[in-house]
Amino acid sequence: MNKSSKSKSVWWNWENSNSEVRSSKIKKSKLRINYIPPFFVILIYGVFLFYLFPVKTLVSTWIFKFVELLQITKVLKLSLLTDKRLYDYTALFVISYIAFAFFLDLVRFLRKNLFQIFVTEENRLAVTKWGLLGKETIRWNPDQTGLQIHHKSGWFRSLLGLEKLSFRIHLSETENSVLAESPYFFSKHNPEFLSSVFRSV
Known part of the structure; x- marks a missing residue:
């Protein structure tokens, strides 16, 4: 598979792609959000x-x-x-x-859904939240134990750009703590970001 075909591969084909491509660390990738809902x-x-x-x-x-x-x-x-x-x-x-x-x-x-920035930095995920008093940034490793990544997808969400990611820490069988929830996005516009978040380890 040459370099151009790797860059053009769509997100929903990531599971069928080469494991080396999926496990490679992307230096920095930013989630491109969908501005239509806001x-x-x-x-x-x-x-x-x-x-x-x-x-x-x-x-x-x-x-x-x-x-x-x-x-x-x-x-x-x-x-x-x-x-x-x-x-x-x-x-x-x-x-x-x-x-x-x-x-x-x-x-x-x-x-x-507008004032949040999601960026992958090598093996870390950085989320910056903007507010009236400034910004707040949290960073963590998407591979850490106990972390659940929920991807709200499907044909309808993919078509309208209403996909979302939520990151939760599993505390117990009945309790989860939400670290962050992404803005709406199109998966086809974010293959690098999603591959870095869901990379094979």
């Missing part, structure tokens, strides 16, 4: 906000009708309870709270 989620969140805030007037009206249904305005007889601005600000608070809750979910999703 972009798609940001787009969905933008559309969500676009349609959420115009609903403020409707929410304000519902809150006012609910207060009237309970006859709170007749019992307390406060002018504040009949002021439309009170219900407008309350509706704005409710909608902002919902938007912020979904924003936190968006940040968690992007941190896991």
Whole structure:
């Protein structure tokens, strides 16, 4: 097998490839992630906000009708309870709270699927996670005892670039500790990285 055919061999044929190729140590290989899911989620969140805030007037009206249904305005007889601005600000608070809750979910999703870098460095795997306070890097040997590498693959995931790797330390029969979970990726774009992670020892 010549050098060009080795470089063009696809990931799912790695088990049928020469064992010497699989066991060779790649000096440095970076996981090329799929940027479509993070972009798609940001787009969905933008559309969500676009349609959420115009609903403020409707929410304000519902809150006012609910207060009237309970006859709170007749019992307390406060002018504040009949002021439309009170219900407008309350509706704005409710909608902002919902938007912020979904924003936190968006940040968690992007941190896991966009702001992580997976690199193989000879016989080690380095994962760099970026956050508001800087970056955090962890390194370990993929061949270490007790490490489980889960590859979420399949035809549908491979087609859409929704494959994932998760690295877990086996603690007991019922407990695993997750070291890291990769962003989404296409296996066909990462033959060197995957071969270095799943190399024969």
